Amino acid sequence: MLEFKNMGKTFGDLHVISGVTGRVDDGEVLSIIGPSGAGKSTFLRCLNLLEEPTEGETFIDGEKITHENIVEVREKMTMVFQNFDLFNNMNVLKNITIGPTAVKGISKAEAEAKAMKLLERVGLADKAHVHVSSLSGGQKQRVAIARALAMDPEIILFDEPTSALDPEMVGEVLDVMKSLADDGLTMIIVTHEMAFAKEVSDQIFFMAEGGILERGTPDEIFNHPKEERTKQFLEKVL
Amino acid sequence: MGTYLEGILVALKGVPMTLAVAIIAVAIGFCVGLLLALMKLSKKKILRAISNVYVEIIRGTPLLVQALIFAYGLPQVFGFHYPRYVFGISGLIIPAIIVCGFNSAAYMAEVIRGGIQAVPKGQREAALALGMSRIQVMKLVVIPQAFKIVVPSLGNEVITMIKETSVLSYVGVVEILRQAALWNASTFETFPAYVGAAIVYLCLTIPLSRLVKLIEVKLAGGVK
Numbered sequence: 289m290l291e292f293k294n295m296g297k298t299f300g301d302l303h304v305i306s307g308v309t310g311r312v313d314d315g316e317v318l319s320i321i322g323p324s325g326a327g328k329s330t331f332l333r334c335l336n337l338l339e340e341p342t343e344g345e346t347f348i349d350g351e352k353i354t355h356e357n358i359v360e361v362r363e364k365m366t367m368v369f370q371n372f373d374l375f376n377n378m379n380v381l382k383n384i385t386i387g388p389t390a391v392k393g394i395s396k397a398e399a400e401a402k403a404m405k406l407l408e409r410v411g412l413a414d415k416a417h418v419h420v421s422s423l424s425g426g427q428k429q430r431v432a433i434a435r436a437l438a439m440d441p442e443i444i445l446f447d448e449p450t451s452a453l454d455p456e457m458v459g460e461v462l463d464v465m466k467s468l469a470d471d472g473l474t475m476i477i478v479t480h481e482m483a484f485a486k487e488v489s490d491q492i493f494f495m496a497e498g499g500i501l502e503r504g505t506p507d508e509i510f511n512h513p514k515e516e517r518t519k520q521f522l523e524k525v526l
Numbered sequence: 527m528g529t530y531l532e533g534i535l536v537a538l539k540g541v542p543m544t545l546a547v548a549i550i551a552v553a554i555g556f557c558v559g560l561l562l563a564l565m566k567l568s569k570k571k572i573l574r575a576i577s578n579v580y581v582e583i584i585r586g587t588p589l590l591v592q593a594l595i596f597a598y599g600l601p602q603v604f605g606f607h608y609p610r611y612v613f614g615i616s617g618l619i620i621p622a623i624i625v626c627g628f629n630s631a632a633y634m635a636e637v638i639r640g641g642i643q644a645v646p647k648g649q650r651e652a653a654l655a656l657g658m659s660r661i662q663v664m665k666l667v668v669i670p671q672a673f674k675i676v677v678p679s680l681g682n683e684v685i686t687m688i689k690e691t692s693v694l695s696y697v698g699v700v701e702i703l704r705q706a707a708l709w710n711a712s713t714f715e716t717f718p719a720y721v722g723a724a725i726v727y728l729c730l731t732i733p734l735s736r737l738v739k740l741i742e743v744k745l746a747g748g749v750k
Contacts, residue, residue: 338651362657369655373648377670387656390666432652439656 289313290335290365290443290474295344297330304330305498308344312491314442315472319485321509322495323521328478329370331495332445335476336362348443363391366436370448372428374420380407380431381416384438392439399438406434410464426457433464444468446477482525486510494518529715533722536709540702541726543615547623547694547701548687554627555687556680559634564664566639577635584632590693592629596621597697618698626694630687637679641672674745681738685731692727702726 295308305327312318320328333339335346337358346353353361366387374383384406385399394402407413410430420428429449436444446465450458462484469475469488479485485492485506492509494502494517502515510526513519565577584592597618601607609617645668653663695704702723710719 336655338655359657359659362655366657367652367655369648369652371648373646373652375649375653375667376646377667377674386666387658390662391657435652435656 289350290346290348290476292335292346293344295331295334295341295346297327297334297339298342303498305334305495306343307499308495310491310493310500310503312443312474312476314474316490317469317475317477317488318491318493319489319506320476320478320493320495321480321482321485321521322493322501326495327498328495329447332367332447332476332478335445336365336367338367359391363439364441365443365445366439366441367445367447368429368432368436368449370451372425372432372452374423374428374431374435376420379417379419380412380423383420383431384435387435387439403434403438406437407431409437409467410434411460424457425453426460429453429457429461430464433461433468437468441473443474443476446475446479448478448480450479450481480525482510482522494521496521529718530722533706533709533715533718533720534725535722536719537702537706537723537726540700540705540723541730543619543699544688544691544701545730547619547626547691547699548684550623551626551630551687551691552680552684554623555630555634555683556638558628558631559638560669562631562635563638563642566635567642581632581635584629588693589625589629589690590696593622593625593693593697596625616698616700622691622694622697622699626687626691629690630683633686634676634680634683637676637683638672641675641679642668644675645671677745678738678742681734681741685734685738688730688734689727 289311291311293309296306297304308331310318320331322328330339334341335353337353337355348361348364351357375386378386381400381403384403385396388394388399388402389396404413404416407416410433412427412430412434415423415427415431420431423431433449449465450461453461458481462481465475465477466484466488477485477489487506489506492504492506493500494509494513494515496517502509502513502518509518510522513522562577562580565573568574597608600621608620611617612619649667650663653667654660658666691699691701692703694701695707700708706719706723710716713719
């Protein structure tokens, strides 16, 4: 379970996010939607301290996330990025095994066996030994998801995982994410894929101007939005 | 014609020394340069300052002056002697290698820093997000990629160093130029002596720069 209270981040005078409060229970999927510049990605990055929040606190399973325990927290809460960010000096298999071997101290053989299972799961077992630069965007993102899964996380943060993809590759990545949701993985997803968010989420945050303007179930947000700003946004994107 | 050939042959005798000093110096330069580059990128102001001052001093003074200070100045001030001989050659090769290595480090620090910064920030964040420590991120993700980027510059540094080592002839290291100068002193064949040295330097630098270009092309093809 992840709980965040009054999260805020300022760059100089600019309030990127402020007063973001909420919780995500085990097995829940939270999708964060909203216009660009609303602070969605910043909020996500504040959760695992890739960005230093200027106020507020986050608790994972009741334990406060600090710089002292951040390494253990990141093992439990991994992340998938918009631009995949696979390690360019490694092949596909090594990208997936490096986390478990370097961080968790798992043996190479064990990590590789597990990585192969994960590659099968994301439909890329035949690509294990190729260099990452020869993969398509959709394949890269599926490898990145396998890399995040290899740590056996409780939670995965997805930062616009399909925004950098060619349209025809969005589906293959969303399918993998859907299967993870079905398996009960806890996920926090910043996304512009409204149909997907509606289908897989337990809660939706609509963020604008650095705060949560409206929150609710997919039905509440997509079918009965209360705030004018939410209605305007949905009209534009749906 | 025979005199010119002899001049070349004399200068050739200095090749092992020139190459040995240049290669060891670049190896030292790479290690110290990596350290300086990491210091430059450090969050700690004091480390950045030390690195910057070091680079400023080394780059702002001639190698010959540095060599004279190391070979003759320091022993006088601190009252020590370099060993007379190491492996059967003059002990002055020790300060020579040190000074060339530390000199090279200042130039390589910039190159290596550039290489490290050329590794996309996203990959660093991805590594951090997996729970890696900053040291692991550097060791496993950033430096291997930065190394590929700086290899051609490293090659060029060897070439530069081969030419730069000629100043060591002033501090008693019998490398290519010193061989030529000694032969000139005993025969007064001034022109053949120094042209011979020049030809020998070219025979080293031209093939090496071709090799560096080749490596560069090969690496550019391999990295995306």
